[in-house]
Each structure stands twice: as structure tokens, then as C-alpha cells.
Amino acid sequence: MAEEFEPKIVAFLCKWCSSAGSDLAGVSRMEYPYNVVPITVMCSGSISPLYILSAFSRGADGVLVSGCHPGDCHYIKGNFYARRRIALINKLLDFIGLEPQRFQMSWVSAAEGTKYTEIIKDFVKELKPLGPQTKLGRDL
Amino acid sequence: MQKVLTKKSLPQWVKKLLSYTIYTPVEEDDHWNFVATDNPEDINLDYPLTTLSPKKIIFPQREIFLEFCDSTEGNPEVKEVLPAEKSAVIFGVRPCDAKALTFTDKVFGGDFKDIYYWKRRNQTTLVGISCNTPPYTNCFCVSVNGSPYSKEGLDILLTDLGDKYFVETYTKKGEKLLNLAKGLFKSPTAKDKKDLEKIRIDSKKKIKRQIKNIKKIPPKLKEMFDSPFWDEESMSCLRCGICTYLCPTCHCFDINDEITSSSPIKGKRIRTWDTCQFPDFTMHSSGHNPRPDKASRLRQRILHKFLYFVDRYQNYQCTGCGRCISLCPVGIDLLEVLDKVRDYGS
């Protein structure tokens, strides 16, 4: 039997909330799929669209950007900027024909370990039927 | 060898050549392009001029030189990559584009033969089509020692005589193609030959654009290196790569290592086209740039084509295809620049 496809997810997590949220999930021994490569960033507002495109280009099947809930940003308004920027890149990725399920954004606080695991579980579930992402992958 | 081939038999001839990769001009969006096909009916010889010349097949924009794998243990592995062995025929090559290949032949020849270029060059047969009417508004081949029915660089030249093609072969490669479908080719009649002559005389006359007294240009350019002329002329230049990338004679390139894996380090060494019009073309690692501005880069393009190349190879590095004129986004007109050069200071 062919092995089931396991998608690779690159998750850009804000240090102050989502990254801590994922740690909480870890230390609380919550079970969630191992498909995530987490990259901790200082703020969701510091994520350049280039990071997202590069993740897809280097073989990510899905990309997650996760930051603090509106109003909770450590830098006051970083996540508001992120919200705008990510909305645009989301629309652009959809427009060029990338499956919309492959790119997601979430608000996860440091206390929301459970929410984090749920998001990852759902993400993996949505990615599995799509198969590997080859559209933006490097063809050098 | 001189023959004639009825237009109706063209697909039949091509059918006999299917062991080759066959390229033909195809209309894509608003421009024409050489595309590989295996359908003999696709061959189209009635077309204007492709945006990219057949240079893109013989000297592709991207060429893999080697593959490497360098892990921390053991020696790095380096594997030479060569172009695939597959003979090709390009139909509908314009005489100017074929002549351009005789120039790149010189550059990629010499003491160090570029085996990537030559492999492709030697396995490709060029079937040209005479330009009975100028295929492009800015054609000026006649001014640069070319002609709408030049045979330079071609293996076969077809000339449209209405319901048939006049077929001339110039090389063994070309004759081989004819021999694969011997029955289709007939000997030309006296009338065919007469028609051919007439078409040729007319075709030259139809070329409207020209450079007068081109011989005066190289010596003039020699004097004009430090002239403020280049600043003036380059004012509108945008420093894009259209004029050089689309030029059938331009051959400059870059070599870079492109990585597909970083641990172990795996990747390919790749040649890509490059152009003297980009600022990073000559920029040293230190940040020093011997050609720091648009003026020096425009000057390099013109001087390379109409002075340096002439000194080195006794030919203008230009075949008069007119692409750089028609496709320049800001309408820089090579012929106008050369006219001004010739008359500069007088």
C-alpha cells in the first residue's frame, strides 16, 4: 500500500503568543500532527511576503502565519499591519491559482495551546487530499 | 543543389523528418515564437519575425554545466551535464537570424571551444525562408552586408514562389534532409529560376530602413568614446535587457551556482544570458563599477557591435533584424543613433 501523504507545513509563529502557544501544547503533552516546521519570528507584522513565497518555493505544502489576537500585540499594532499584508498575499496566491487551503492565518495566544493543536490538525486534514504542492516549488 | 517543392508537399517532407525535433514559428498571444512540434501540418513559413531568434535554441537562456553534491564527508561529486543528443531542424529561419549564428560561431569557437554551443549547433539543421517582403517594419539587413535571401549560416533556403518553394541546399546537413524525401523534390524549370531572380531583386528594394555610409561609423566611434553624445542618447534608456536578450548576435552570459539542497550542498552550475545593459554585469565585488551609468552601457552596446567586433572579426555584430528597434520600450532607434554617430561633429 502506498504511504499516506504527509504534508509539510511551515508555520511562522509570533514569539510572544503563537510560539508560546505551541510550546504550551508541547509541555501539556497535547497530541498534534508532526507535520509542522515552526519558525519563530518577533511579530507577525515582521513577516515579509517573501518569506511566505520562499517557504512555498522550498517545498512547503502549506504555510501558516500565526500572531497575537488584535489588541494583544507586544508591539501594539504589528498584527494589524500583518492582517492587511497577509490579506493581500492571500488574495494574490489565490489569484495565481494556488489552492486557497494551502495558506492560512490564525490568531493564537500564549494560553491557547488547544486552539493551536486544533488549527494544525485541521490544516493537515485539509492539505492531505491536495497532495504535494508542486506549483511554486523550485524547478531549478 | 537547387530543387523545387510544391507547398502542398511541405507537410509530407516534414513527415519524413519526424526523427528530428522540429521547430516552427508559432503565434502566441501577440507575438511569434519558435516552438517544437511533431505535427507536420504546424509548419508555418508565412510569418513576420519571432520575438526571440533561433539563438534561443542553439544558445538557450539557461544551460546546465554541471551538477554538484558536496557533503561534509567525502569528496564533492561533480558531474558534467551535456545537452541531450537529439538532432533538430528549425523551419522558417530568417536569413538575418541564421547569419547571426555565424557570428556566435566565432565567439564560441576559437582556442576554447564551447562544447555546449557546438553540440547544439552541430545537431541542428537550419531551414531558412527568404524574406520576399520585409517581415518587420524595422528590417535593415541590406545595410549591414546582409540580404533578405542570404545563405550565410543556413543549411537550406526556401523561397516562396507562390504555389511552391524554390529549395537551395548549401551543406551536407541540408542535402541529407532532402534525401530523406527524394521523390518530393523536382528540378527547377527555367521559369522557376527566372521567378526567383525577380523576387530577389524586388525583395531587396522593399527594405525601407537603412544606414547610409556605414563604413564611416567604426572610425567615428573610435573617436567618440569620451563624447557627451552618449549621455544625450542614453537619456531615455531604461536599462532593461530587451535590446540584448532579443538580439540574435548578443552572446554575453553569466554563470551561477544554484542550490537545490543546503545540507548536503546540492545544486547545479548554470549559465544564463546576461547583458551589458544591466548594472551588475560589470560590477566588481568591491562595488566598483567600470561601466557605472546608462551612457557607458549604451556606448558599450554600440561600440561592441560596430567597432570592437569589427576589429576582431571583420564584421558588424548586427544582422539588421530590427528587433532592438521595434521592441525597445522607449523607442531608442539604433539606426537613428548610428546616423547621428556618422554625422557627429560635421
Place this chain on the structure above:
Amino acid sequence: MVSLEDLKKEAKQILKENKVKYIIGYKKSTNGLMPVPAFIKEPEEVEKLVWDPTCVFNLTRYLVDEKRRKTKEKEPDERPVGLVVKGCDSRAINILLQEKFINREDVYLLGVSCENTGVLDEKKLTKKIKGEKVKKVEFDEKDNFIITTQEGKTKIPAKEILANRCLECKANFPVIYDVLLGEKAKRSIDNPFESIEKIESLSTEERWTFWKKQLDKCIRCYACRSVCPMCYCDECVADTISFAVTADTTAEEKAQKIKWVEKSPVSSENFIYHMVRAIHLAGRCIDCGECERACPLDIPLRFLNRKLEKEAKELFGFEAGFDPDQPSLISCFKDEDPEDFIR
């Protein structure tokens, strides 16, 4: 109607008064249909100037060159540059002002209104007139162009030969200027994003197939970037080295520069380049359509920018280039920005 004589008169006047260093306008081309940029320094030269619906180029791009040149000069000439701007071009000026790339006093704007028309698409027109030489292009105020060739006059409906961008343009008069020629006539457009909606209505896979075919054609001549007035970065992700290198840049800095985009013109690299460019132009692109016009391989680049223009409008109520004092699209936010896509 914009009178060419008025334009020449204004131009001559400001040159005579030494108000400007030089004027960037349009002059007749020696080889094609479309007029080419003219750099006019002397009052006598203004006779070269032309103005009609074939004046397609966005000349604001030359302000980028002008600024680069000026920074190298020891004693720069501080006078402004005279610039002929159409409606779309003038919005580019607003963006450059908004981003403080130029100051208002750096430019003297000779605004020309497209009024009820716009500029022509060279390719569309060439097809219509089949290689004949065009002598004159006029607009008959009834949505038709009158094209005079050696064969005589032809009437062509504007819709058939207008540049794509003009078919969707609402601001067909300059929004910032020192002198305005012509009327501020507003055009009524039913659906400014019509062309985009056609692509949007395709399925995901169809959209992918469309873009893959288009972007695979790219030969990375960077004409799109070179012709764009907003692409003025010293350092572009697409370049192998940074032009910001000085004698003080350390070897480490140079060695560590990330190659985001490789030079190979393969699908993945072409996509990254064009998508990064589109994102970078979000809220900045004023739809002058120059990228698409310059592209020798007819890649419909305008669609990428237009898509983000549409989203900026619909999601954030943002329109680029109308107000030099507003913050840029991604350097501001509203509390009520949509977040329905966020979990």
C-alpha cells in the same frame, strides 16, 4: 481639447524663464507609431513636442534617473524638472511624493488631460491598419478615433484600439499639476475591474494554467521593472548582487545576501519575481500599464497589479495616488479591516 500649441507655449515660457532644468515630454519617433520621450533643454526645441492619443509612455520613470544623477553631482542644479503628465502619470507623482522619493518642488508638472478618451494600444492599432503608416490620430468626441494614413482617413471606435488600462480608467485627468491643459472631464465606467473578473471567474486550476503559461514565457529582461516609476529600489530581490554595495560593505554582508530569486528563467523563479513585484506594488501601482506594454512577450502583467488594486479598494477602501498625504496601503490599518480569513 488639449491644444498642442498651448503645451508648446507653456513649455517655452518656463524654459525661457529658467524655471526648469529641462522638460520631459513626447516627440515623434523615427521608426514607429508611438512618440518617444523628448528631453528638451532649449526654448527653440519645444517645436519638437507632440501631444495626441499615441503619447503612451509614463514619463515619471525618468524622475528616478534624475534623482540618481542628482545625488552624484557635486553642485546639483536645484531647479525642478518639467514633466508632461497624463492622469495616470500624475498619480505616480503622488505616490513618489507620498513616499518622499521626490519633493513637490523637484517637479513642474504640465498636466494634460485625456478628457473623454485615453491612449492607444500600439498592437491593437497596428492590427487595424495593417502596417500602414499613421500620419495623424484624432478623437472625434463621439467615442471614435480618426486615423489618417497615406490611404486616407479611417474611423475606429475608441473601445477597439484604446489601451486596456484606459478602458478601465476613471481618472483620465491629472490630479496634481502646475498647469492643466484640457478639461477635467470624468468618464463613466460601468465596471473598472472587468478584465480581472474574467480571470477571477476561472477555477483555481484554470487560473494556475493561465499564469503558468504566461509566466513561463518570461525571459527576465526586467523591462517591467525598468519601466515602472515605482520600481526605484537600489536593492531588488531579483538582483544577484546589491547595488547598495559601497567600499565599506563588508565581505560578510555581501556573502550573506540571500539569493531569494535565482537567475534561471524557470517557472518557480519567474513566479517569485513577479509575485514579489506585484505585492511590492500593492497600493502603489497606479495602473499606467507600462509593465505590460514593455513586455516583449506579452505577459499580461497588469492583471497582477490590478488584482491587488481591486482588493485594496474592496477590502480597505484604498485607492492609490489620489492624495500624497495619505499613509501608504500597508503602513496603515483600520480596526475594522476584514479578518474573516483568519482562524
Place this chain on the structure above:
Amino acid sequence: MDPNTYIPKLAKITHIKEEVGGARPIKTFRTQFFENNNFSFKCGQCAMLSVFGKGESMISISSTPLIKDYLQFSILKMGRVTSSLHEKQVEDIIGIRGPYGNGFPVEKWKRKNLIFIGGGIGLAPIWSVLNTALGKREDYGDLTLIYGARTSKDLVFKEELEELRKKMTVHLSVDVEEPDWKEFVGFVPQNVLDKKPSPKNAIAVTCGPPIMIKFVIKALEDLGFKDEQIYTTVENKMKCGVGKCGKCNIGIHYVCQDGPVYSWAELKKLPQEY
């Protein structure tokens, strides 16, 4: 079939010496090929060094062709490839292709006095020709080296220079005064004017930063050297090394093939695009 000129041969780094530290470090590398491949070169020629994954750099060979066991390169850390070379250890493998370029016309210089004038890393190409002349000492007249750097720490081949004093005249200089420095203080061109080498039956070879070369040539002209007596090297960006990629093109010349060594008489005829 013709050999594929773009494929480098693997070579092992056998020896690394740190010449200069600080912000502009210089290291000297010795390399040995895996297979004997008849890499024969002339002094002044260059080789294309590869670090796989980073790219290639054209580096002048600083050892003399008289030594067959190894090739020596002195490399200033400057960009992507050279930075990566500086991280290499002994036993690491790099790629080398070449040699490229015209080299110094040492055959024509027999029985002449040779004056070598270098600045900073510019001593590298000189080192090759200087050691060739020393190796065939009887073929040449007087040998003089005038060499300088910003500070004494920036001088390359420091120990070798001391050894060299036993065999030939050596004049060193530093740009700015420093304690314990007993020799000339000032720029290299000033040192040339100070030491006044005689143009009689002499050839001057100068390598270094472009601005230094410019003033050294001026100084030599003032001392009565003719254009044909002055030799220098030109460097330009290079990729192919075989006169095809067009990057190093100056006038009708491709520096990688027709250069990098030029007499001032030849160089004067070329456009100043280097």
C-alpha cells in the same frame, strides 16, 4: 572531442596561512590536484577557483611555475566565493580550472633589471614573477621590490619578505606612521619617487589598487620610464575565463584572455573601463 573548458578539476587544500587579519583579511592557500592533469602555467596567469554552491572566482596564481608540486593563491576576503574560501580548512576540496590569461612576458625580460612595485594584495601576482626571476637569478639583472600596505599588519608574506632581503633589494612602506616602523611612511607612489629606481635597462611591474597603479605609473613616468617599460595587471569581473561571457570586455580585449597583464603602452590604447 574538445575538452569541456567549464568543468573544474578537483584539488585539495594542503596548506593555509593567515597573512592579514582584521576587517579585510587575506589568506594564502596551497592546493594540489587529485589527478595529475598537466596544469602548466606562466607567471601572471590566473585560475578560476570554485566553491561548489557558492560559485567561481578568478584568482591570480601567486606561486612560481618553477614549483610543480602545488599552486598557491593569496586571497582577500571580498564577496561570496572568497568568504567561503576563507572558511575552508586544510584537506577541504575546491575546484580549479584554468590557467587563463596571457601572463608576464618574462622571456623578453632576460638580462634586464626588474623593479616590482606592489600595494596590499597586489603582491600576489608579483610574487609569482618575482620568485620566477629569483629561481633563474642568472637570467636577470638587479631585482628590486617596492611594496607597501595601509599598516604593517596589512603586509602579506611578512616572513618571506624578511627572507627576501637576503636575495634582493626590498623597500617596504606603510601609509600612516606607526611605532617601531623604521622604513618609509607614505603611499607606495611616494616611496617610488623616494627610492628613484633607474629606468636604464629596466622593467617595472606594478600591481595593486587602481588608484595606486595610476599614481605609480605617473611616478615612473616622472623618473623617465617609457610606456613599454611599465607593466601592470587589470582586473575586471569575470565569469567564463575564455573570452566568451563578455563581462571583462574592454575595447577589443577580453581581460581574461588578452590580459590581465598589460604594458602601459598597450593599456593606454584601451578604453578606461576597468
